[in-house]
Every structure is written in C-alpha cells, then in structure tokens.
Amino acid sequence: MATTTGTGTLQTDTLLGRPVERPLARTVRRFRRHRMAVVGLLTIILLVILAIIGSEQAALRQSLAVANQGPSEAHWFGTDRNGRDMLARTLVGGRVSLAVGLIATVFSTLIGTVLGALAGFYRQADHVIMRIVDIVMSFPSIILLLIAVSVVGPGIVNLMVMIGLITWTIPCRIVRGQFLLLREADFVTAARVVGLGDRAIVMKHILPNAMAPLLVYASLGVAGAVLLEAGLSYLGLGVQPPTPSWGNMLNAARSVTTLERNPWQWVPPAVATVVFVLSVNFVGDGLRDALDPRGSKER
Amino acid sequence: MITYIIRRLLIAVPIFFGITILVFLFLALAPGDPVAAFIRPELATNEALRQSIIQRYGLDQPLPIRYLRWLAEAAQGNLGYKAIGGLPVLDTVARGLGASVLLMGSALLIGIVVGIPLGMLSAMRQYSRLDYALTGIAFLGISTPSFMLGLGGLYLFGLQIRIFPIGGMVTAGRPFSIPDLLAHLALPALILGLGYVAILMRYTRSAMLEVLGSLYVTTAEAKGLPPRVVVVRHALRNALIPIVTVIGLSLRDLVGGAVIIETVFSWPGMGLMMVEGVTARDYPMIMGLSLVVAITVLGANLLTDVAYAVTDPRVRYD
C-alpha cells in the first residue's frame, strides 16, 4: 500500500514498520520462480529473434524446378509448392503469426477487460454493455470483415484490429462474470468501509482476482488468432501471397497429397504454432501464479 | 430474479429487431450484391439476366422498403427462398439447425463430460507430469487447423483404419437408421469435442487452482474433510462461474461454429450455410440464419446470467 503525504508517494512501502516488496517486484520474483513460465517466455523471445533473422529473400525466392522436394543439403526443411525454402519460410512466417497472435489477442483482451470490468462493477453499465455484447455476438462476422476490407483496405494491421473487434465479447463476459462475483466479496466490502474509491478497489483488489480465466483466454485466443489470420485471407484480409505466415503455410497443405507425401511442408509451421501457443500458455500460468494475491505454490 | 428475467425478456425484443436491422443494413453495405454474386466472369454477361436478378431481389428499391418487405413476410412465416436452388429458407435453416445442434451439441457434451473432470484432475495435480501431458495435448488440439484434424482424421480413421464413413450425415441410398447417423457423427464430433475438451479443461483447471488455494478450502481441510469432498463440494461450486461463462459462450457455436469441419465432412450445418450465404449475398438466407443466431445468443446470455445467480447466491443484478 502506498502511503501518501503532502509531498507525494513514499518510495518504500511499510506495513507495521517492516519494508514490503512493491507489487511489481514481487510479481517478477514469483514469475521467475515458475520454471515453465520462464521457459515459455524465453521461447517466445527466441521465436521472435528467429523470425527477425530469417532470410526474407530465401523465403520468397521461387525456383519452380525444385518444387515439392524433401529435406536436403540445400534446403534443410525441403521446399514448398513454388520451390521456396521451407526453413526460411517457417522462420519468416513467424513475423506475421507472432504479431497477429499477440497483438490481436492483447487488443481483444484490453477491450474485453475494460468493458467487462465496467459491466461487472456498475449495474447501469452492465445493462448497456451486455446489450452491445448481445448484438455483436449475434452478428455474422464475415459481413463485418467484408465491409472492413472494402472500407479500410486489406493488410495485417487492419486484420489485427478486426480480430480484436470480433472477439472481445469473450473476455468481456468472462471478466464481467468474475466481477459480478467478486463485487460482493467480503474484502471489497471491507475496502469500501475503509474508504477506498472505486478505481482502487477495482485495480488492486478485484482485477487481480479476475485475472485467472483471462489469462487462459489469452493463450487460447492467441491460437485462434494465428489460425484465423490464414482463414480470412481469401477475403483479402491478412497477408497475401507470397508473404508467408504459419497459417497460410498450413492452408497450403489442404490436400491429401501434401498431408501424406510432403510432411515437410506442414510439420514445421504446425510445430511452430503449437510451440508458440504452449509458450504463451505457460507464460500465462506463470503470470496467474505470480499475480495471485493469496500466494502461490512456489516452484 | 423473476422480475429480472422478465425485464431481460422484454428488452430482448427490441434488441432482436435491432439485430435484424443491423444485419440487413451491413449486408447492403458490403461491396457487391446478389447480382455480382450471380454474374461470374466466366459466364456470358447478359443484361436481361442482371435485370431479372435485380427485380427478383428488389434491389432497385430503397433499403428501408426492402427491409420492411422482408419483415412483413417473415412475420407471416415466409422467410423467402435461397438464391441457389430456390429452396425455402425456413426449411433450409431448420435442417441446418438440426444438423448443427446435433454436431456441435455432441461436441460440447464431450467437452463438458471429459474436459471438466480432466481440468479438475489437472488442477489437483498441478505441475505433475499428467498436468503437462494434458496441457500439451490440449494445445495440440487447438493449435492445429481444423481442416488438418478433419482430413487427418478421415485419412487415419476412415481410410487407413476403416472405422468411420467418409462425409455426410447418413449413408445415401439407404433407409435412415440411428446407428448410421451416429457412425457419421462420431468422427467430426470427436474432433470438435477435442477442441472443447481443451478449452474447458484449461478454464476448469485455472478456476480450480484459484479456489484450491483459497481460504474456504483451507478452512474445509482444517475441519478435517477428506480431499475429495473438499474439492467437489467447496472448490467446484466456487469455481463454476468462469466455467459457466465459457459454456454459455459456447452455446452460440450450436448455431454455426464449425465451418471448416462442416466443409470437410459435408455436414449440412448452419456454419457453412452462413458463409455460403454471405458469399452469394443471399439476403433471405442470411436474414433467416441471423434470426436463429440472434435468438440463440440472447437466450444463451440470459441463461448464463441466470445460472450465475443460481450457482452463487452472492451474485445479484439489482
């Protein structure tokens, strides 16, 4: 708890005279104790680095004569249908997939959390926001996407925004559900008695307790966003050929021949996606444990 | 509670109409129209053809008129006719609804029956090998594109090991039988079920972990209750809110979630119908499908909110 004096917040917190860790430091410490979470975080960083250093030139250079060839000295992961190097494409494909996966989900989570918190905390806001959620959930998203493409144009940034605008209802209802419950909890009543304002109650007491399912959503959402990016390219959203993404590389595998005979064309992007999503999940686990106000099973 | 439900039902009506208006409006805003969808570049363009389509859809009428005409017809139970094939929309949507509910419902059921217990198990054995194994499998399920799971499933269990039939709801040319339907349902439902298992397992695990560490449980343990009782009676009840939320959100999938699986398995569900309808700018179909979706969403959200209050009496809406 920060104590304020006329000159501003004190640098150190004290409770009963003993120094207490600031929340951020405590979170980081507990996160670092969580082995898999650290592994996950490092993996994501590694994927990002690999994506950056991957050779764009090699990923785009076509050589039709060597199309559909298996792993060889020249091409460690083989070639794809246009004779492009699969290793380079997998690395470079990470740029799009990592970006879309993370940013679209962060965007969706942000909107959903803010609106869900408002809805869960304030009754009047609940009525209005939930009706908006009803409408958005009922709406056929493809129509929205078609209009979006025609109005703001194609491209990956627009795609990230669109995914966010379509999926925010999920974290919204999740967060709201948590808030409805926690709003009535004893420690909230206690906090009010003490005189804490709404914002403090929400930020310091309710939100940390509501984080858990939100973090689960985040990891599931990342997986969905990566796959969604490829699924929408036929509408003109997402990246267009020849730009690689794990999603559109997987889409190219949509034939029995590729599944059965050319595994090198789909296994690398599939593995990359799973590793990425798993890493996000473990980071989420770690965050949940780290933010848990009740203390965690430290590992 | 009763007043709350009544109030919600009352407000659902204008929201419902609002949704239909918005869908109609946005569809009109989408680039292209039914004429564009009919006129393919390879087909010889024909002014008479274009005019006949324009007239048929009343595309030369102003938007409000077109909406009101649709509304008037819909009120009388006539939802119009599909663009391709001329089938009545009402019949088509009804059939799609049946197919979708059967498929998605089975999948959701699998998810609930298998996913929740596994999630509980995962939580109680947090960070054990079992936990990691289940986590790994769960994420494998949701990170793999559905067409791969579908095609792969057909390839492995339909072709290499001939357990399942390939595609469709029933065997064509044979009289209808429940075992036949189930045989066709099994593989797509299992694949989709895998996705729900993954989702519900994760949320349950997370919710359980929250609660297992909480004071209620510590108190119960201190009271000397055996672990299983602790879990089921105390932990689960408190953990239910997020699980209920997720199940409630999944109800929307009952009316149109699994487009790719429907495509791969030729399962005539609403998901694919909506995509095909939008591609063809088929107003009657899209409006008909949206009606069902709107009712489902409004109903599901209301049900979920009521379920919150029932599960945990501390939740209050007024």
Added chain:
Amino acid sequence: MILSRRTGSRTLLPILVIFSLVVGACASPVASQPPTSAASGAASVAPSAPAGDLEAIVPGDPRLVPGTPGGTFTGAFVGPCCVGVDNMNPMSAGGDYEFLHFIWEHLVTFTVVPDTVATNPFSGQYGDLVPELADSWEVSDDQLTWTFKLHPGIKWHDGTDFTSADVKFSFELCLDANVGPCYPGGSMKSIEGADEVIDGTTTDLVGVQAPDPLTVTIKTSEPNALLPYNVMDLFILQKSSVEPIPRETIEKNDYFRTPGKAIGTGPFKVSAYSAGQSMELVRYDDYWRGKPHLDNIIRREFKDTASALIAFETGEVDYTYVTADEVERASSIETGTVLPGPSGVNLDIVLNPDKNEDWADKRVRQAFMHGIDRKSILENIYHIPDPTLLSCLFGDPALNPPDVPVYEYDPDKARALLEEAGVDPASWGEITFDTYYGDQGSLDAMTAVQSNLADLGITVQIQQMDSAAWTKRYYEDAESEMSMIGGDGGGAAAGYGYGSRHSESAWPKGGNGWQDYHYSNPELDAALEAVQVEFDDAKRIELLQEVCRIDAEEQPYINLWATTRYWFINDRIANFVSTPGPGMGNYYKAAETWHIR
C-alpha cells in the same frame, strides 16, 4: 466462434463458352480399336494422344462394351463444375450440367474424342455435334431458317410423347425474364423474336415454330452459322407439366427436385432427394436409346474435393474431381483412372488501359506473354508434362495458323519489347493484381507470375477478393488495374470469342470489358463476324485461324494457358465417357450403357 476459410477451391461456374474441336463434317476415318476386355483397373492417367487421331464416341459405338444390368453408380459431382445437390433447375443452374444431363436432354450435343487409345473408360476433348433429341438439322438456302427433325418415339418419364411443342415451349421459357436467370438464353439473341420475349412484350417466340410434332424450325434474324451451337445448351422441358406453374414461381418450385414431379427424357429419373445431402436417380426403363443398365445413380454432396477423394479411395464414391496437385497420388490408386480434359476456361491476365495508358500498347501485353515462364508453371504447379502454350484464345492447334506468333519464355525479348514501346515499368509503381480465385493452385501460379514480372521490373501485389466484391470492383466500378480471371476459352456457343472480344459485346450487354470500357478492334470485329456467317466447316477453320492470328498479335486478354481439369473414375464402371468439360456438361456420356464390370 472460429471463422474459417470456406473451402479450398474456388467454385468456378462453367462458362457458356465451350472449347470445341471442329474437325469438320467428315472426321478422318481411323481404324477402330477393339475395346479392351474387363480390365483389372490398371491405374493410369489417360495418356494424351494427338487430337483428332481417334474417333469420337457416338451412340452405338462399338467400343462401348456390352454388360449386365444392375448396380449403383455413386458420384461426388464436386469441384469447379458443380454447385450442389440442391441445384436442380436446368435453366438457372449455372453448373451441375453433367448431372442434370442424366435427367433432361438437349436437341444436339457434343461427342467426346478420346485421348486414350481405346481404353474404357474414355475421356478426351469435345468433338463435333451429334444428334440427341434432334435426329438431323439443316439450314435453308437463304441461311436463315434451320429445320431440326426430332427423333420419333421419344417418351417423357411419365409416358407421354415428346413433341416439338415441348421444344418451342422450352425456348420461350428460357427467354422469359420472369423465370429468373436462364443461362443458355444468353446465346439465343440471334433468333427472331427473341428480344420481344425477353422484354416481356410477348410469350410467343415467333422465331421458333413447331409445324408438326417431329419438326422444329428456328429462324434467325441474320445468317448465323453457329446456331446449332447456340441452342445446344438448352435443356428441353416438358410443356404439359411445366407450363401450368406460374412463371415467377418456377425458381422456388420444387418441381425439378421432386420424384414424380420432375419429368425429363433422359435415361434416369429423380427417385429420392435429401436436401443438402444427396440426390438419387433411378433407371428410366423406356429411355429412347434403350433400357439403361444401371439401377441407380446417387449423387452425394461433398463440399471439399480432398474428402471426396478419400471417399473414392474407400470405395464410397465411384467418381470425383481431383485438383492438379492431387493427380500424381491419385494415379497411383489402383482402383481408378484419372481422366484429364480441357476446362474450356483460359486463364487470362487483364490489364486496364484506363488505369495506365502504357497498357494500351500491344507490345506491352506481348511483353507479358514473353516474360512469364508459362511452361514452368504448367509443369511444376499444374503438373502437366509437356504442356502446349497458348498463343491466342484457341488451344486447338487446328485453329492456330501455321505462322502464329509463339510466345516462348524470353525475359530479354520482353524487356526489349517494353523498351521499344517506350515504357518504363519502374514508373508504374506497385500494381494491384486482383483475383477472385482462392484455391491454392491458382495462388501458387499467381505467385510465380509475380516473380517472373519482378524480373522485368514490374512490381505487382497480389490481392485475393471475395468474388462478389471482385465483380463489383472489376465490372461495376472499373477499379481493377490488373486481374487474373478465367476467361473465354474460345468455344463455339459463345461465338468463338465473339462474346468477349467483339465491340458489340460491350459489358453489360456481353462479356467484353467493363463499365465504360470495352476492347475494340475493327479488324478483329470483322474476323469474328465472318466466322458467324460461314456455313462451310472447312472454310470456317480458315476464318478462325484469322481470328487467332489477330488475337495472338493483339492479346486483348493476355492468354496465359488453358486450364485442365481432372476427373477420377473407379474402373469398375464400364463405358464411362467423360470430359471434365466446361459449360453445360453437354456431351454424349453413354450413360445408358454404363454398367458394373
């Protein structure tokens, strides 16, 4: 909540234009090959033989082996040809004609000239016209009146007689705007009185008369040598059962899908229908060409060609479509034979001169032809060994003049042409290369084209689009810069290129160009018109060569390649004749002789 890509392959509705191999009135006689006996199903892709070497398959052909009655044929009519089992209205179907042809028939139809050397099943290319409901046809001396003699003794599925009144009725119905779209109607403009029926002045088509029950006369406003091709795609419906249905409601009526209601003259009739899932046909015992062998034909709905292929492998379906990338693996499946054939659709690149005046110069378009390595694309992406490259819109070598310019892959020549035309591609900036195609094969090809063009200094950005949005952009808004389309394959029904290249066919009247723009070349116009009125088949070939020569020189649509499609048939079905052909699926398929070996 997960939105996903609809299907892999873009559904291409077959075009009105049919790739036609005009071999002249007398096909050169070839020693008839003895049919093979029941084969063990040796797997193969039908090897290609030079076109014209083998005789067309006609009714009563000795190569069609005899067999015992019985059995069920199950087909997955899926892929570019087809829309779905619900699509049963022969007028507005826009696809699925291969299937509709089991139930309803045409006045005349194409034969298939096999590429395989006497192997049963047969596939190949379109041959010449043969009689179907009409036994013979001839034109009057003034070249305006065609007389079609109908085959006597044909009965509808309900046992009543087929007469010329049914034919006249079918024409009138198709041209009536109230019945909704009727695609064959687009080719009937030359019939006298057509315009009056189209605009609703009358329901009586004066140009078509039925002087006696077995004779139909068709009068054209001007001499039209291609009239039999223009009318061939019309399915003949039964007047007595269709006429009572109010015209505006025909499209919504379940007549065409319902057992007992749908009446045709074809070898099979509708017996059971499960909406969205399957359509079953049963043998029509009194079919006029003889009692069909098969008991039933079942059409199963598939939305995805890959799953249909798996169903083929398990034996659940006997017939399906395979994409080019699956052909190699399919060929190794022992139970079936892959049947390739021309699609009748040419892949074209269209440049919009209004967006960049440099593109109005034909040398620029020629540069594209030289600058794209079409051979490599066809070999490596479409897996076509030893492909022939298009010079003009006609893929048939017989319609290409001997001195037609050949556009080999030659980037240096391409650059030289650009220089000669005085254009600098760098000044063009980044060009949006749009398409409605969504299938992987087309995207791979476009990517290869993009790479080739980059070598010339031309930068294009591929842009996939939803097809309705694309149509609006290309046709109505005229906003496209460079597009990849499935274009006119030069078939007879659409006038050997008339519908896409003649200035009279300006959009929206015809398929030439888009809003406020159409391609106009008086020399080509004259050549196209000459073809229309040349009644001598041999002379017409010369005129078509002239059209080809001009088209190859001008490249109004950059003729990349003619797409090939592949069907896949289970070898247990004997006498199967097919071509994956385009528009209207209108060919003699010998369905009444199909049987299980």
